[in-house]
Amino acid sequence: MSKTVAKAVHVLETLASAPKTVAELARELGVHGSTALRMLQPLADGGLITRGPDGRYRLGFRLVELGQQVLDEMDLRAVARPHLTSLADATRLTVHLAQLVDDQIVYVDKIEGAASIRTWSRIGRAVPLHTAAASKVILAALPADHRDRLLSAHAFTRYTERTITGEAEFRAHLVEVARLGYATDQAEFERLVHCIGVGIPDVTGQLLAAVSLTTVRADTDLPELGCLLGQVRDTATAIAVALGHQAS
Structure with a gap:
């Protein structure tokens, strides 16, 4: 020290x-x-x-805020873990849990799927805002001023030919994500990696976390991702209920 x-x-x-x-x-x-x-x-x-x-x-109260944030993050991961494990076991795919922490969206848990190869993501690593399914659903649900702050400081780096590199285009993409209630990453960060993500509302109804499922394949199979959507949604709902969220 x-x-x-x-x-x-x-x-x-x-x-x-x-x-x-x-x-x-x-x-x-x-x-x-x-x-x-x-x-x-x-x-x-x-x-x-x-x-x-x-x-x-x-x-000062900032210490209270930081302490509560640590507790919240620990609670989320502990509550979510059995549901993430069940999803990984059922699909044999890699599952991620992401959470908004200050002005970053961070992977707070990851379970490697039995049938997938290792990917770039790591627990504690910031999520690429403009490519990851988990980050997209969180961004789409944020208040406009908070979302603007994150995007204004973000570099829209091109990683593959599918990466959205324009801020205006990405904002329009987030509007569609909000309408659909889920997001996909169609080889936008890694060429063989495709993901589908769903937000997890907390007890107040805020959507500051997300669960995503990752499949590694040469070509995007949208129908297959669509079939997985129900399982991801069920997992997100189960975690939300465990956190105290009551569906309207």
Whole structure:
């Protein structure tokens, strides 16, 4: 751990015991007051600590948000795992679980199918926003301002001849995804990889996660992907219900 990070952790641990003024914190940390203030400022700027009307610093709500996010992600993966396993066993294909984490969509679980080869995806790796079925269904359901923020910072890199590389075209594609309620990746990132993905609503109805099924083949077989859609939808529904979502 770097000295800077270690100092930040020390500050947070010290404030966790009780709110403190700069002078009190400096005495506890054994540093000069100006040094303590320099240590506090980046944490305050990031919302990790806050200064109250009494002049004392205390832990900020950003820590609560981050902690809750960790719990939510752990809960999603734990709840989803048996359903993902059942889907992988039934289809013998690779199954992915993706989730929106801050401003990235990340693979949070993956079960390799018995009948498929290994693919590029890895747990913890960011999902290619404009190619993956899982990312498309999440993007299509996001509020417009959040979706705009993600897409405005995204590079629409061409990976195969099927990749959508224009932002306007991709936005139109997302409108169709929203209408259909599912998305496909037809060899848009890897030439032999085809996927179908369905969103997973949480207890509030927000769609911030998705399950996708991957098949590896030389040619896209849309009828076959369509046959798999029902199983993917059933899996997404089962996970949503387990998370507390109630269908309208």
